[in-house]
Amino acid sequence: xxxxxxxxxxxxxxxxxxxxxxxxxxxxxxxxxxxxxxxxxxxxxxxxxxxxxxxxxxxxxxxxxxxxxxxxxxxxxxxxxxxxxxxxxxxxxxxxxxxxxxxxxxxxxxxxxxxxxxxxxxxxxxxxxxxxxxxxxxxxxxxxxxxxxxxxxxxxxxxxxxxxxxxxxxxxxxxxxxxxxxxxxxxxxxxxxxxxxxxxxxxxxxxxxxxxxxxxxxxxxxxxxxxxxxxxxxxxxxxxxxxxxxxxxxxxxxxxxxxxxxxx
Amino acid sequence: xxxxxxxxxxxxxxxxxxxxxxxxxxxxxxxxxxxxxxxxxxxxxxxxxxxxxxxxxxxxxxxxxxxxxxxxxxxxxxxxxxxxxxxxxxxxxxxxxxxxxxxxxxxxxxxxxxxxxxxxxxxxxxxxxxxxxxxxxxxxxxxxxxxxxxxxxxxxxxxxxxxxxxxxxxxx
Numbered sequence: 229x230x231x232x233x234x235x236x237x238x239x240x241x242x243x244x245x246x247x248x249x250x251x252x253x254x255x256x257x258x259x260x261x262x263x264x265x266x267x268x269x270x271x272x273x274x275x276x277x278x279x280x281x282x283x284x285x286x287x288x289x290x291x292x293x294x295x296x297x298x299x300x301x302x303x304x305x306x307x308x309x310x311x312x313x314x315x316x317x318x319x320x321x322x323x324x325x326x327x328x329x330x331x332x333x334x335x336x337x338x339x340x341x342x343x344x345x346x347x348x349x350x351x352x353x354x355x356x357x358x359x360x361x362x363x364x365x366x367x368x369x370x371x372x373x374x375x376x377x378x379x380x381x382x383x384x385x386x387x388x389x390x391x392x393x394x395x396x397x398x399x400x401x402x403x404x405x406x407x408x409x410x411x412x413x414x415x416x417x418x419x420x421x422x423x424x425x426x427x428x429x430x431x432x433x434x435x436x437x438x439x440x441x442x443x444x445x446x447x448x449x450x451x452x453x454x455x456x457x458x459x460x461x462x463x464x465x466x467x468x469x470x471x472x473x474x475x476x477x478x479x480x481x482x483x484x485x486x487x488x489x490x491x492x
Numbered sequence: 493x494x495x496x497x498x499x500x501x502x503x504x505x506x507x508x509x510x511x512x513x514x515x516x517x518x519x520x521x522x523x524x525x526x527x528x529x530x531x532x533x534x535x536x537x538x539x540x541x542x543x544x545x546x547x548x549x550x551x552x553x554x555x556x557x558x559x560x561x562x563x564x565x566x567x568x569x570x571x572x573x574x575x576x577x578x579x580x581x582x583x584x585x586x587x588x589x590x591x592x593x594x595x596x597x598x599x600x601x602x603x604x605x606x607x608x609x610x611x612x613x614x615x616x617x618x619x620x621x622x623x624x625x626x627x628x629x630x631x632x633x634x635x636x637x638x639x640x641x642x643x644x645x646x647x648x649x650x651x652x653x654x655x656x657x658x659x660x661x662x663x664x
Contacts, residue, residue: 257568
């Protein structure tokens with residue numbers, strides 16, 4: 229009798245463990261395909277429990293900072309290669325946030341506790357890839373006075389986080405053949421962000437600075453995981469350009485956005 | 493992966509040996525990890541949380557335990573297979589005080605392939621014997637966690653956290 233009771237409990241627990249394991253394995257994070265120690269940009273990389281700080285070497289201190297929200301289930305270190313190159317050229321502080329379980333949804337306002345460590349920075353630009361971009365939009369929606377600008381990378385705001393009247397400007401970059409977030413879905417969220425202007429390599433005319441705006445640029449041939457250095461990500465198409473060329477174009481448009489807004 | 497399969501075999505063997513004992517307990521618990529050392533630097537802050545399930549057997553004053561722990565950190569989800577050996581230090585009608593040493597091989601759940609993860613822990617545990625078949629416990633102790641592969645391929649991963657655990661035990 230006691231043996232039967234024991235078996236029943238053991239079977240129940242085994243089934244529970246199997247179900248839990250399936251959920252856990254579905255939550256595997258993408259690992260970096262490089263070591264941040266191999267980055268050759270002229271920057272220092274300081275990693276703490278909360279964040280990864282990238283700072284230019286031998287540069288005058290800047291009043292602008294970039295705060296980055298990583299994509300869902302992606303190790304935050306995968307963005308250090310792209311953002312180290314950006315930081316080296318823009319000569320500002322970049323802070324990549326670390327998220328519990330690599331899911332920004334668990335700590336949407338993580339940026340607020342980090343920016344207090346940089347009292348010298350007056351303009352914080354917040355950026356995010358994929359889920360990170362949506363969570364960045366959520367924290368901007370809740371704290372509109374904290375951030376001066378927002379950058380989406382293959383991302384868009386969630387339905388409840390309209391930034392239409394937010395006074396900051398927005399840059400949206402998306403890869404042309406990415407499948408994970410579907411550019412069509414991004415199109416449907418245009419009414420949640422300030423009025424949009426499309427930028428192409430042939431026409432890079434920014435809107436007037438009289439009112440808030442969004443500038444959108446499609447990067448041809450890149451995939452969803454190209455915003456970091458990982459992948460390929462499940463569901464992504466095969467890219468037709470190199471990651472280095474893709475990063476170069478991302479940095480080019482980010483630098484232009486920062487310059488147009490007078491942040492660098 | 494071979495190393496991990498080998499570890500699973502050890503855990504299964506330990507579980508079978510536990511099954512040979514007279515007094516079994518099924519323990520389920522939650523663990524909270526305020527961190528002290530992060531990536532080899534003093535950096536206090538909250539580190540991670542985990543849930544665990546284990547099978548324990550008591551023999552005289554000794555307790556052996558094997559199970560599964562799933563948790564998360566800033567590097568994603570992970571899975572550990574704790575193997576614990578403990579001793580009951582003080583025993584009364586309603587309270588047990590015991591100490592444990594644990595080794596926990598496991599995996600950082602990454603794509604396209606996981607990293608090997610290892611943790612070791614010392615803990616003190618107070619158990620309240622609510623009834624003959626049910627206990628509530630509180631435990632505390634330092635835990636060292638490392639991943640040699642992650643440290644070599646990506647960035648240093650060595651942490652010392654304080655493990656604060658609450659658990660319940662059901663006699664089987």
